[in-house]
Amino acid sequence: MDKIARIDMGAAGGPKVTVGDLGEYAGLGGRAMTSLVVAAEVHPLAHPLGAENKLVISPGMLSGTTGSMTGRLSVGCKSPLTGTIKESNAGGQAAQVLARLGYAAVILEGKPVGDDLYKIIINKDGIQVIVDNSLKLMDNYPLVEKLRGEYGDKVAYMTIGSAGERKLLAASIACTDPELRPTRHCGRGGVGAVMGAKRVKAIIIDDAGMKMRPPKDPEKYRDANRKFVEGLRKHPVTGEGLPAYGTNVLTNVLNEAGGYPTYNFKDGQFPGSAKLSGEAQAQLEIDRGGTATHGCHRGCVIQCSGIYNDKDGHYLTKQPEYETVWSHGGHCGIDDLDTVAMLDFLDDNIGVDTIEMGVTIGVAMDAGVIEFGDKAGAIRLVEEVQQGTPLGRILGSGAAITGKVFGVERVPVVKDQALPAYDPRAVQGIGVTYATTTQGADHTAGYAIATNILKVGGDVDPLKTEGQIELSRNLQIATAAIDSTGMCLFIAFAIMDQPETFQALLDMLGSFHGITMTGDDVVALGKKVLSAERDFNTRAGFTKHHDRLPRFFYNEPVAPHNQTFMMKDEELDEVFNW
Amino acid sequence: MKHTIPEQSAVVPELETRGMHLATGQLKTFFPILQKGVMVPATVGCTLKSLLCDQLAIPTDYVTDRITTIFVNNRPVDDLEGTIIQDGSRVTLSAAMPGLVGATMRRGGYYAALRQGISHIVERGAATSQRGTIRLKLFNLLLAEIGPLILAHGLILEQDELIELLELSPVRAARPAAGSGRVLLTVICNE
Incomplete structure (x- = not known):
C-alpha cells in the first residue's frame, strides 16, 4: 500500500483521478488514515454534503495480506448525522482487494455539477470514473446483481442504495461479502449520504493479476499468524461462543x-x-x-x-x-x-x-x-x-x-447519533464512552477490551469509581489503535486473556512492516488518532457540553435496578485528559 | 409415585414425580425452557458455589473456568463464596460473552467497574439452611454442557408446562392428564 488515489468529482470537464505517494500519511491505515486525512484536509465548518467534505476509504495496515482477521475497511469524513469527524468500518471483501491493489486510501473529493451518477472501477490498470445513470435509485441487492452481470464475481463492490442517493442521514455504504451479497455496511454516521453527495453510486474493486501483499519477514509473519489463529481458536469467545451464536448471544445476558x-x-x-x-x-x-x-x-x-x-x-x-x-x-x-x-x-x-x-x-x-x-x-x-x-x-x-x-x-442520541443496545443506566461505564467519544454514541468506540494487556494508562483499580473514567479513556485509545490495523475488533477477547496472542499480533505488525512494535507503540497510535479527532471536533464547534447523555438518562430511573446515570459532568470532562 | 421434598420444607409441597429418559440428541427440546428459566428444588441458605458444585454436581473447575458470567437476581456476581442463595433466588449461568459489555459482566473481570451500581453485593452474616426452590437459567454453550446435570437434578414444572413440553418433544414418557398443580420432572440423558 504505497499510494493514495484522489478522485476530484467536481473537476472541470468531469471527475479527475490523481494517484500520488503517501507523503505525510506513510505507514497509516484504517481509522488512523481516515481521521488524520479528514482532520488535516477538511474544513471543520464544511457542510458535510458539500464539495469541501472528503470521503476517505482506507484498508487496514494488514489488509490484503495472508493474515487472519485483517479485512476491516474504514471510511471517514465529516458526518452529516453528527457534524463531528466520523470513522465507520465494515468487513466484507473490499479492504483485502483494495489493499492488494496497493491503495492505502482512495479519497473522494469535490462534488460534480449536475445530476449524473457515477461508478468507479479500480483495477491493476488504474482508476476509471464512468457515468452510469442506469443505476439511479437502485437498491443494493438489485444493484450488485446488475453490476455482477457486467464485472463478474471475482471483484468486490462498494455501493449505496436509494438512501445514500437521497442523502439521508442514516445512509450506509455496503461492502459485499464473499458470496457477493451487500451485507457488510459502514453504517454509522451517514457516510452513505456523503458518497451520494459525491454522486458515486458504486465502486468496483478488481484485484485480478495482483498478489497478496508480501511481508518484510515472511517466515516470522507466517509463524506469528499461525500463533494468532491458534489463540483465536482456543479462546471460548472467539473459538466457541461467537461461531456458535454470533453477537446476538448477548441478548439473553x-x-x-x-x-x-x-x-x-x-x-x-x-x-x-x-x-x-x-x-x-x-x-x-x-x-x-x-x-x-x-x-x-x-x-x-x-x-x-x-x-x-x-x-x-x-x-x-x-x-x-x-x-x-x-x-x-x-x-x-x-x-x-x-x-x-x-x-x-x-x-x-x-x-x-x-x-x-x-x-x-x-x-x-x-x-x-x-x-x-x-x-x-x-x-x-x-x-x-x-x-x-x-x-x-x-x-x-x-x-x-x-x-x-x-x-x-x-x-x-448523543451528538445526534442513536445509542446502541446497552442501557447506560445499568452499565454506567459504557455511558461514559457514549457521552465522550468523538463519534457520537457508539459502543464500538470503546470496544477493544485489551487495555489491561496493553497497559494503556497503567493499572486501574476496577473497584474504584474513577475506574470507569480511566477504563473508558483506555478503551477508546486501544480501540482507535486496533481500528487502524484493519483487524476485526473481536480479536480483543483473545488478546485480553492470552498474552501470547497479543504478542502474536504485535509480531504480525512488526514482521510485516519490518519494525519492532510494542504495546507502547500501539497506545501512541491510538492517542494520536483520538487527539486529531478531538481537535477536529473542537474546531467544528463541539465543546464539553456536547459530551453528555440526554437528560432523561439522569432523570428517569430504569427497572429492574431503578438507577439513573450517575456520572458527574466533571468526571466526564476528565476522559480526554491524558 | 409420590416424592416428598424433605421434612423441613415450608416452601416446596409434596410433588408428583415423573421420570424420563432422553437421548443426547433430543436434549435441545429442553433448551428453550432452560433458557427461559426453570424452577429447581434446592437447599437454600448456602453459598452460590455450594449450590453449583455440591447440589447441582457441576465440577469445580468447570464452575471456575467455564461459567464466567453469573447473575443472581439480575445482578452480576463476582464472589462465588460470598453470595448466599435464598429461597426464590434467580440464578443465571453463562459462558464468556463477547463485546465490551460481555467482558464487563464477567465474574471478577477487569472491567467490572463499568457495571458499578448493579453488581451483586456480598452480605455477611449467618444464613439458615432450608429446603426451597430457585429459578435457574442456562445460556449459550452451557445449555448443552450442563443441561443434563440440571435435568438429572430435577425441574419443577406446572402440569400444563409439562404437557406442552412433551407435545413438542420426541421423548419417551406418558403424557400426564391435564390438570393443575406441579410435578418434579427428572430427566436422564443417555448416550
Whole structure:
C-alpha cells in the first residue's frame, strides 16, 4: 500500500483521478488514515454534503495480506448525522482487494455539477470514473446483481442504495461479502449520504493479476499468524461462543443484567427476549437450512455471522447482529425474529444503518406513529424510507430528526447519533464512552477490551469509581489503535486473556512492516488518532457540553435496578485528559 | 409415585414425580425452557458455589473456568463464596460473552467497574439452611454442557408446562392428564 488515489468529482470537464505517494500519511491505515486525512484536509465548518467534505476509504495496515482477521475497511469524513469527524468500518471483501491493489486510501473529493451518477472501477490498470445513470435509485441487492452481470464475481463492490442517493442521514455504504451479497455496511454516521453527495453510486474493486501483499519477514509473519489463529481458536469467545451464536448471544445476558433497552429506553428488560436470543436464532437458522457460522470476509477464523433463511428455506438476509436484533426487536417491542430479519434485509437493501433505523422506529412508536410491537407497521415504515416519501425521508434522517419532528422528549442520541443496545443506566461505564467519544454514541468506540494487556494508562483499580473514567479513556485509545490495523475488533477477547496472542499480533505488525512494535507503540497510535479527532471536533464547534447523555438518562430511573446515570459532568470532562 | 421434598420444607409441597429418559440428541427440546428459566428444588441458605458444585454436581473447575458470567437476581456476581442463595433466588449461568459489555459482566473481570451500581453485593452474616426452590437459567454453550446435570437434578414444572413440553418433544414418557398443580420432572440423558 504505497499510494493514495484522489478522485476530484467536481473537476472541470468531469471527475479527475490523481494517484500520488503517501507523503505525510506513510505507514497509516484504517481509522488512523481516515481521521488524520479528514482532520488535516477538511474544513471543520464544511457542510458535510458539500464539495469541501472528503470521503476517505482506507484498508487496514494488514489488509490484503495472508493474515487472519485483517479485512476491516474504514471510511471517514465529516458526518452529516453528527457534524463531528466520523470513522465507520465494515468487513466484507473490499479492504483485502483494495489493499492488494496497493491503495492505502482512495479519497473522494469535490462534488460534480449536475445530476449524473457515477461508478468507479479500480483495477491493476488504474482508476476509471464512468457515468452510469442506469443505476439511479437502485437498491443494493438489485444493484450488485446488475453490476455482477457486467464485472463478474471475482471483484468486490462498494455501493449505496436509494438512501445514500437521497442523502439521508442514516445512509450506509455496503461492502459485499464473499458470496457477493451487500451485507457488510459502514453504517454509522451517514457516510452513505456523503458518497451520494459525491454522486458515486458504486465502486468496483478488481484485484485480478495482483498478489497478496508480501511481508518484510515472511517466515516470522507466517509463524506469528499461525500463533494468532491458534489463540483465536482456543479462546471460548472467539473459538466457541461467537461461531456458535454470533453477537446476538448477548441478548439473553443483557436482558438478564437489566441493561437491555426496551420500548425506547423505558425498561431494562424485555419479556420476549428469549424469542430473540442468539440461541433461538442459531437454532432457527440451522433448522431452516441456513447456517449459524459464517465469515464476512475470506481469512476470518471467528465466523461470527450466519445465513438466515425464510420459512421456505430461501435466503432472506445474513444473520442479524445483536445490535440489529435489539434495535428492531426489544427496542420496538417486537419479539419475532422473522420480522427482525426482514427489517435487516430492508436496511441492507436500502442502505441504512440498522442501529439508527431501529432506534428511529422506536422513537416514532413513542410518538404514536405506530404502536410498540407493530411488526407490519415497522416494516411499512422502513418501506416508506425506501420509497422516499416525506415520512420516509424524515425517518431515514435518524432518531434525532424524527424526535424533533414528532415532538418526542425521550430521544436516545448523543451528538445526534442513536445509542446502541446497552442501557447506560445499568452499565454506567459504557455511558461514559457514549457521552465522550468523538463519534457520537457508539459502543464500538470503546470496544477493544485489551487495555489491561496493553497497559494503556497503567493499572486501574476496577473497584474504584474513577475506574470507569480511566477504563473508558483506555478503551477508546486501544480501540482507535486496533481500528487502524484493519483487524476485526473481536480479536480483543483473545488478546485480553492470552498474552501470547497479543504478542502474536504485535509480531504480525512488526514482521510485516519490518519494525519492532510494542504495546507502547500501539497506545501512541491510538492517542494520536483520538487527539486529531478531538481537535477536529473542537474546531467544528463541539465543546464539553456536547459530551453528555440526554437528560432523561439522569432523570428517569430504569427497572429492574431503578438507577439513573450517575456520572458527574466533571468526571466526564476528565476522559480526554491524558 | 409420590416424592416428598424433605421434612423441613415450608416452601416446596409434596410433588408428583415423573421420570424420563432422553437421548443426547433430543436434549435441545429442553433448551428453550432452560433458557427461559426453570424452577429447581434446592437447599437454600448456602453459598452460590455450594449450590453449583455440591447440589447441582457441576465440577469445580468447570464452575471456575467455564461459567464466567453469573447473575443472581439480575445482578452480576463476582464472589462465588460470598453470595448466599435464598429461597426464590434467580440464578443465571453463562459462558464468556463477547463485546465490551460481555467482558464487563464477567465474574471478577477487569472491567467490572463499568457495571458499578448493579453488581451483586456480598452480605455477611449467618444464613439458615432450608429446603426451597430457585429459578435457574442456562445460556449459550452451557445449555448443552450442563443441561443434563440440571435435568438429572430435577425441574419443577406446572402440569400444563409439562404437557406442552412433551407435545413438542420426541421423548419417551406418558403424557400426564391435564390438570393443575406441579410435578418434579427428572430427566436422564443417555448416550
